[in-house]
Amino acid sequence: MPEKEITRISKFLSLVLRHQPEKINITLDENGWTDVATLIQQVNKSGSRLSFEILDFVVANNNKKRFAFNPDKTKIRAHQGHSVEIKLGYPPQTPPAVLYHGTSEKNLASILAEGIQKRNRHQVHLSPDKSTALTVGQRHGKPVILQVDAAAMHAAGLVFYLSENQVWLTGLVHAEFLHVLTT
Incomplete structure (x- = not known):
């Protein structure tokens, strides 16, 4: 096919x-x-x-x-990304120390001010590697990769889930846990 x-x-x-x-x-x-x-x-x-x-x-x-x-x-x-109300049933997980989020340059200012929000989805999607985040970011314009301090988020009590296709999910990523990487 x-x-x-x-x-x-x-x-x-x-x-x-x-x-x-x-x-x-x-x-x-x-x-x-x-x-x-x-x-x-x-x-x-x-x-x-x-x-x-x-x-x-x-x-x-x-x-x-x-x-x-x-x-x-x-x-x-x-596996994830729903805007309709469902319960995926994934158990809470301990994330790796660092995760990544790909976005476009045009979204960077608002993300750095407000954090990464789930918007119309159930969860924020995070990648385990930079290359996946880059691919995601390229879909929306000039890509930017954000490094997420997942260990600090988890220590602060934020909950993470891992979907079956290895996408990390969480409710919100506060700006204080983000670091902009050069692409």
Whole structure:
């Protein structure tokens, strides 16, 4: 399957599994799961073509590993990034000493004044490495990488979670825990 097609399907799945399930008339349970057969049926009703084999391929080959099946592959959900109300059920974790956040230069002033806020998502997303943060930052303009003192945040009582695709999640990163890195 061409990379462009994987990306197109992945973006559509992100839309319906993270933000607008009503767009194709599916429902997410309290943990973000939806029935695979219903998802496929509703995607096909919406005018796109999706089979279980294509869905399975996209989940396995999505470069950001955004989606997961339950063990018997009858349900699917997005790992994180939801704007709809769900409970992912990840247990609190002790983060590594340093994490990273990629953003664009145009957002830097407000982040340094207000910290990194979750905005319309459930959590702030942090990367375990600079290269991932750079990739994220490039999506929004001229990239800036912020180093996050996760150890100090954790010591101050802030809670961290680790998604299944290795994205670190937290509610807010105060500006005092940030250091701008040169790219």
